[in-house]
Amino acid sequence: MADLGEASLAGRPVAQAAGAGSPVRIGDVARAAEVSTATVSRALRGLPHVASATRQRVLAVAAELDYRPNLPAARLAAGTTNTIAVAVPDPAAWFNATMVGALGREMTAAGYDLLLSGVANLDERQRFIELNGVRSGRSDAVVLIDVALDETAAEAFVAQGGRAVSVGFRTQALSSVTVDNVAVGSDATQILLRHGHRRIGLLSLDSGDSLNFSIPAHRAQGYEQAHAEARLTPDPALRVSTSNSWAEARRAAHVLLDTSERPSAIFAMCDEQAFGVMLAARDLDLCIGEDLSVVGVDDHDQSRLVGLTTVRQHVARQGAVAAELLLHMLGPSVEPPQHVQLDTELIIRDSVGPPGVD
Amino acid sequence: MADLGEASLAGRPVAQAAGAGSPVRIGDVARAAEVSTATVSRALRGLPHVASATRQRVLAVAAELDYRPNLPAARLAAGTTNTIAVAVPDPAAWFNATMVGALGREMTAAGYDLLLSGVANLDERQRFIELNGVRSGRSDAVVLIDVALDETAAEAFVAQGGRAVSVGFRTQALSSVTVDNVAVGSDATQILLRHGHRRIGLLSLDSGDSLNFSIPAHRAQGYEQAHAEARLTPDPALRVSTSNSWAEARRAAHVLLDTSERPSAIFAMCDEQAFGVMLAARDLDLCIGEDLSVVGVDDHDQSRLVGLTTVRQHVARQGAVAAELLLHMLGPSVEPPQHVQLDTELIIRDSVGPPGVD
DNA sequence: GGTGGTGCCGCAAACGGTTACAGACACGCG
DNA sequence: CGCGTGTCTGTAACCGTTTGCGGCACCACC
Known part of the structure; x- marks a missing residue:
C-alpha cells in the first residue's frame, strides 16, 4: 500500500465510505506517503526544501485521501488566520455592499477570508475593536468602513499590534482611503x-x-x-x-x-x-x-x-485600493501608514435645472 | 499580590504597558486568580461547577489583566467555531446584501460570526463546499443563498457531517427557505x-x-x-x-x-x-x-x-427565518431538515396599464 | 463512625497542525 | 581522503485552549 503509482492513477478520490467516520489528519497523509508530517506540511503549502518528486507524491496522496487541513489547528500553530474582519455600519446599504463586494473579490483572490460585522453604534464598535485585536487571533487585519476611530483609539489599536485600513475617514495611525x-x-x-x-x-x-x-x-x-x-x-x-x-x-x-x-x-x-x-x-x-x-x-x-x-x-476602485493597502500591510515589510485620496466626479443628469418661478 | 480585593478595586485595567509585549494567556489569569486553567475556562464561559465566589474572582482578574482568549486555540480544542459561512453569487446585489444584513444581525446576536464568500460560478462553488465542510473546521454551518446544490451533492455534504440551510432553492437534504x-x-x-x-x-x-x-x-x-x-x-x-x-x-x-x-x-x-x-x-x-x-x-x-x-x-423575513433554521440546526437535537416557504405579495404601482394603441 | 452524595476544583491528555533545529546524504574540490 | 556546502528530511517542541476523570472536602443520614 501507499503505492504512489496506483494511488495517483486511481482516478477520483476513494474518500472514506465511512461517512463522517474518520477525519483524515496530516499524520495519515504522512504515513501513506511515507514521509514525516513536517514534509507533508511543507509540500502542501508550497514551501521550499521539498524535493519535487516528494512533493508530487504527497500531493497525490493528499488528494487520494481527500485530506483537508484543520484550520484552527493551522492557525493556532502558525499564529496567522488569513482572515480579515470588515466593519460596516449597515451591510445592506448600497455603498457598503458594493464596497464589501469589491474588497471580497480582491481579498479572496489573495487567499483571504472575509469576516463581516455590522457595527452600528459605539458599543458595537468597541466590541468589534476588542474582539479583533491581534491577541484574539480572530483576524489578521481589520478594515473599517465608515466606522471611525479617534486618533488615540487608533494609536492604541496599532500599538497592540493591530493592523487596520480605514475607508471613509482618515487617521494618522491607520492606512486610509478617502475622497475629498x-x-x-x-x-x-x-x-x-x-x-x-x-x-x-x-x-x-x-x-x-x-x-x-x-x-x-x-x-x-x-x-x-x-x-x-x-x-x-x-x-x-x-x-x-x-x-x-x-x-x-x-x-x-x-x-x-x-x-x-x-x-x-x-x-x-x-x-x-x-x-x-x-x-x-x-x-x-x-x-x-x-x-x-x-x-x-x-x-x-x-x-x-x-x-x-x-x-x-x-466605490469599486476604493475597495480595490483598500485591498491593495491591506495586502501591502500584511506583507513582510513594515512601513508607515499610507493615505490614498481618490477623485470624485460630478455626474450631470436631469434632476438639476434653474429655480422654478415661484 | 494576586489580591483580588485590590485588583477588582483598581478600576480600569492596568493592561500591559509593554505594548504588544506579552499576550496574557489563560495560564496567567489562572495564576493570578490562584486557580487552575480549567476553572478559568469554566468561569469565563459561564459553565457550571464553579463556585460563585471563584467565578467572581476569575472574572475580576481576567478583566484586570485584559485577557482575551485565543480563538484558534479554543476552536481547536472545542472543535467548534461559532462561525457560519455564507455563499452568495454577488455580495453587492440588492437582494443578497439585504439578506446578508438580516442574517448577520440575527447571527451576531446569537454569538456567531459571519464569513462572507462571493461564489459566482461552479468552480467557486466547488471550492466553497470543499473548504467549508466540517473537516476543515472553518465554519459550523453554511448558508447558501442562490448557490444551488443538486440533490446528490447536498446529500454528500450532510453525509460528511456538514450543516447547511439554503435560501432560494430547495433540496431534500438541506433545510431551506424559499418562495413559491x-x-x-x-x-x-x-x-x-x-x-x-x-x-x-x-x-x-x-x-x-x-x-x-x-x-x-x-x-x-x-x-x-x-x-x-x-x-x-x-x-x-x-x-x-x-x-x-x-x-x-x-x-x-x-x-x-x-x-x-x-x-x-x-x-x-x-x-x-x-x-x-x-x-x-x-x-x-x-x-x-x-x-x-x-x-x-x-x-x-x-x-x-x-x-x-x-x-x-x-427579504428580511427570509433572512430571519434562515437564521432561525440555522440556530435550530446548531442546537443539540438532531432533526430532519425543515422547509419553509414564505408568501409573496403583488405590489401595484404605476408601471402597469392597459396596452397602448399601437 | 461509616457510607453515600454532592459540589468544586485540578491534573493532564487531547485538539491537529507548524517549524526550529539538527541529521543524513550526495557532491565537488583541493 | 577530509572537508565544506547545499539539499532534503525527520524529530520533537511548541501554539493556547477545552474537558474527562478523579480527588477532596463537606454534609446528611443512618
Whole structure:
C-alpha cells in the first residue's frame, strides 16, 4: 500500500465510505506517503526544501485521501488566520455592499477570508475593536468602513499590534482611503448655485450612531464654502439630517418642503437620501428638475434610472485600493501608514435645472 | 499580590504597558486568580461547577489583566467555531446584501460570526463546499443563498457531517427557505394579462453561471401557466435572458423593443432588470405604464421611487427565518431538515396599464 | 463512625497542525 | 581522503485552549 503509482492513477478520490467516520489528519497523509508530517506540511503549502518528486507524491496522496487541513489547528500553530474582519455600519446599504463586494473579490483572490460585522453604534464598535485585536487571533487585519476611530483609539489599536485600513475617514495611525468630501460638498453645491439657486436645502447624514462625523461635516463644509465663494450665507433653517434610508429622508424632505419658504433645491449627502427627496417631491406634485432641483452623492446604481445629478465616488476602485493597502500591510515589510485620496466626479443628469418661478 | 480585593478595586485595567509585549494567556489569569486553567475556562464561559465566589474572582482578574482568549486555540480544542459561512453569487446585489444584513444581525446576536464568500460560478462553488465542510473546521454551518446544490451533492455534504440551510432553492437534504416562484411568475403575468396585454416579453435571469436554475425556471413556468389559464400561448421570440444587472437588462430589453412586433409589456424576473427595461423604454421615448408596462420581482428599495409594479418577497423575513433554521440546526437535537416557504405579495404601482394603441 | 452524595476544583491528555533545529546524504574540490 | 556546502528530511517542541476523570472536602443520614 501507499503505492504512489496506483494511488495517483486511481482516478477520483476513494474518500472514506465511512461517512463522517474518520477525519483524515496530516499524520495519515504522512504515513501513506511515507514521509514525516513536517514534509507533508511543507509540500502542501508550497514551501521550499521539498524535493519535487516528494512533493508530487504527497500531493497525490493528499488528494487520494481527500485530506483537508484543520484550520484552527493551522492557525493556532502558525499564529496567522488569513482572515480579515470588515466593519460596516449597515451591510445592506448600497455603498457598503458594493464596497464589501469589491474588497471580497480582491481579498479572496489573495487567499483571504472575509469576516463581516455590522457595527452600528459605539458599543458595537468597541466590541468589534476588542474582539479583533491581534491577541484574539480572530483576524489578521481589520478594515473599517465608515466606522471611525479617534486618533488615540487608533494609536492604541496599532500599538497592540493591530493592523487596520480605514475607508471613509482618515487617521494618522491607520492606512486610509478617502475622497475629498469638502470638494464633494462644494461641487454639489456649486452646480446648484450656478443654475441660480439661492435657497439650497442641506440634507445631512447622521451616520449611524455618530460613527463617522467627518463625512457629513466635510460635505457640509463644502456646502458652506461654495456659498461663501458666491458671497452668500445659507439659511440654517434649510438644514436637516437623517440616516441614509430613503424613508427617513423622505420625511425629512417634507419638513423642508412643507413650508412657504421652501428651498428651490436640495443637496442630499447620499443618493439614497436623494431618492427620498424625490419621493417627497412627488408627494407634493413637484417636478424634479423644474420645481425642485436635487443633487446627491455616490452615483448609486439606480441614480441613472431616475436621472439624479450626483457626485460619483468610484466605490469599486476604493475597495480595490483598500485591498491593495491591506495586502501591502500584511506583507513582510513594515512601513508607515499610507493615505490614498481618490477623485470624485460630478455626474450631470436631469434632476438639476434653474429655480422654478415661484 | 494576586489580591483580588485590590485588583477588582483598581478600576480600569492596568493592561500591559509593554505594548504588544506579552499576550496574557489563560495560564496567567489562572495564576493570578490562584486557580487552575480549567476553572478559568469554566468561569469565563459561564459553565457550571464553579463556585460563585471563584467565578467572581476569575472574572475580576481576567478583566484586570485584559485577557482575551485565543480563538484558534479554543476552536481547536472545542472543535467548534461559532462561525457560519455564507455563499452568495454577488455580495453587492440588492437582494443578497439585504439578506446578508438580516442574517448577520440575527447571527451576531446569537454569538456567531459571519464569513462572507462571493461564489459566482461552479468552480467557486466547488471550492466553497470543499473548504467549508466540517473537516476543515472553518465554519459550523453554511448558508447558501442562490448557490444551488443538486440533490446528490447536498446529500454528500450532510453525509460528511456538514450543516447547511439554503435560501432560494430547495433540496431534500438541506433545510431551506424559499418562495413559491411559480406563483410569483404567475401573479406577475396575470396582472399584465388582466390589463389586456397579449404580447408579454419575458426577461429571464441567467443566475450567475447557472448556479440556481430553479428560480428562473419556476418563474417562467408561472408565466407559461398564467398564459395557459388564459388560453394563450406566449411567443417564444419574446423571451430573452440576462444577468441581474440593469445595464445588461437594458440591452436585452432593446432586443425585445427594437422590433416592429414588440411586446406591450415585459415581465422582468427581478427589479434590477426591470430598471434596465425602464431605461431602455426611456431610450425609445416609450412611456412606462402607457406605451410599455413592466412588472418586476423583489420590491427593491428603489422600486417605489420609480413606480414599479412588482412581486414583493420579504427579504428580511427570509433572512430571519434562515437564521432561525440555522440556530435550530446548531442546537443539540438532531432533526430532519425543515422547509419553509414564505408568501409573496403583488405590489401595484404605476408601471402597469392597459396596452397602448399601437 | 461509616457510607453515600454532592459540589468544586485540578491534573493532564487531547485538539491537529507548524517549524526550529539538527541529521543524513550526495557532491565537488583541493 | 577530509572537508565544506547545499539539499532534503525527520524529530520533537511548541501554539493556547477545552474537558474527562478523579480527588477532596463537606454534609446528611443512618
